[in-house]
Amino acid sequence: AKAAGRRTWMRYDDSMEASIRRRATLAGALHKALDRGELRVVYQPRQSLATARITGAEALLRWSSPEHGEIAPDEFIPLAEENGMILEIGEWVLREACLALQRWRQHGLGGLTMSVNMSVLQLLRGDFAGVVRRVLDDTGVPPQALELELTESVLMANAAQTALKLQAFRELGVSLAIDDFGTGYSSLAYLKRLPITTIKIDRTFIADLGHDPEGAAITTTVIAMAHGLGLNVVAEGVENQVQADFLALHHCDEIQGYWVSRPLDAMACMAFIRNRRPP
Ligand code: C2E
Ligand code: CA
Ligand code: CA
Ligand code: CA
Numbered sequence: 001a002k003a004a005g006r007r008t009w010m011r012y013d014d015s016m017e018a019s020i021r022r023r024a025t026l027a028g029a030l031h032k033a034l035d036r037g038e039l040r041v042v043y044q045p046r047q048s049l050a051t052a053r054i055t056g057a058e059a060l061l062r063w064s065s066p067e068h069g070e071i072a073p074d075e076f077i078p079l080a081e082e083n084g085m086i087l088e089i090g091e092w093v094l095r096e097a098c099l100a101l102q103r104w105r106q107h108g109l110g111g112l113t114m115s116v117n118m119s120v121l122q123l124l125r126g127d128f129a130g131v132v133r134r135v136l137d138d139t140g141v142p143p144q145a146l147e148l149e150l151t152e153s154v155l156m157a158n159a160a161q162t163a164l165k166l167q168a169f170r171e172l173g174v175s176l177a178i179d180d181f182g183t184g185y186s187s188l189a190y191l192k193r194l195p196i197t198t199i200k201i202d203r204t205f206i207a208d209l210g211h212d213p214e215g216a217a218i219t220t221t222v223i224a225m226a227h228g229l230g231l232n233v234v235a236e237g238v239e240n241q242v243q244a245d246f247l248a249l250h251h252c253d254e255i256q257g258y259w260v261s262r263p264l265d266a267m268a269c270m271a272f273i274r275n276r277r278p279p
Contacts, residue, residue: 023079025068026065026068030063030076030085031085033063033065034089034092038063038064038066039062039063039089040061040062040064041059041060041061041266042059042062042263042265042269043058043059043100043263043264043266043269044256044260044262044263044264045260045261045269045276046058046113046256046260047254047255047260047276048253049244049247049248049254053276053277054260054273055113056113056114056115056145057269057273058115058117058263059093059096059115059116060117060263061089063076077119081119084121086121086122087121087125093116094131094132097114098114098136098141100114100266100270101145102139102140102141103266104269104270105141107274109273109277112273113146113147115147115177116147116149117179118150119154123154123162123166124165128165129165129172132146132148142173143173143174144173144174147175147177147197148175148177149177149178150177150178151179151180151184152180152181152183152184153183153184155191155194156190159190162194163194163195166194166195166196167195175197176195177196177198177199177200178199178200180236181199181201181202181222182204182218183204191229191231192229197232198231198233198234199222199231199234200236200256201219201233201235201236201252202236202237203237206219206235206236206237206257207239209242216246219252220250223251224250232253232254233253233254234252234255235247235254235256235257236257237256238255238257238259239257239258240259243259
């Protein structure tokens with residue numbers, strides 16, 4: 001029994017070591033990924049439930065490494081946050097996304113919002129508002145067309161400092177969204193004090209719609225309370241008509257998910273948005 005216990009421990013130890021080794025290897029590869037052109041940005045459309053129009057898109061980062069294959073952002077973004085690379089990568093994503101949006105605008109697609117995910121490190125760095133202003137200037141995107149997404153946990157971690165930082169973005173005229181809403185512990189009463197414009201309901205609650213009464217209760221409550229606070233509500237991870245119908249019935253403003261479209265490259269997304277517009 002003792003030997004078996006020891007073997008189990010060894011295996012656990014080995015897999016820990018393998019995981020630490022993979023993280024170190026990936027972090028090293030990520031250092032070169034940007035210069036080598038291994039990173040790209042894809043865009044997932046967002047749709048209004050009231051008008052069925054595409055309102056904009058969310059920029060999502062992708063990494064295809066020749067050595068390691070396609071690596072999920074959930075794996076490499078935490079690495080980039082740990083070693084500070086997210087500052088450079090995040091600025092690159094912001095610029096790419098604004099360039100794509102500006103191209104769509106030049107092709108006659110006005111009134112769209114581009115959403116870009118922002119990590120806590122970017123927010124807390126002194127001059128990120130300056131970076132955003134410069135990217136907007138360089139690309140010609142009006143601030144009203146840009147929305148920055150922050151996860152709920154990020155906002156809660158550093159309440160007072162965060163509120164101050166967020167104010168700088170709002171003064172720029174950029175919109176702010178709370179991402180993955182419902183997964184953290186914040187109350188909407190607390191959110192009322194932050195200068196945010198949009199709440200994105202986490203896809204775990206949307207996945208529950210149709211078979212779990214709790215997911216439905218949370219979703220309808222968040223929509224009603226967010227509207228009470230004058231906030232725009234987006235449901236994430238909408239995958240079928242049942243979910244979309246439920247959300248429309250409960251006056252959710254917008255949906256995003258495979259039901260509308262998978263994330264697309266910039267050209268394909270522009271074509272998608274155009275096809276969904278009435279002539
Ligand atoms: P997120 O911001 O919550 O992004 C939504 C994720 O849900 C994306 O995963 C998207 O591909 C996926 N998704 C969209 N529709 C559906 C659906 O109908 N069903 C399901 N099951 N999934 C759906 P992705 O692209 O793998 O990104 C994962 C996370 O990585 C993002 O979650 C975000 O937190 C982070 N991320 C991605 N790009 C960036 C970036 O440029 N900067 C930062 N800081 N984080 C990023
Ligand atoms: Ca997001
Ligand atoms: Ca999300
Ligand atoms: Ca997420």
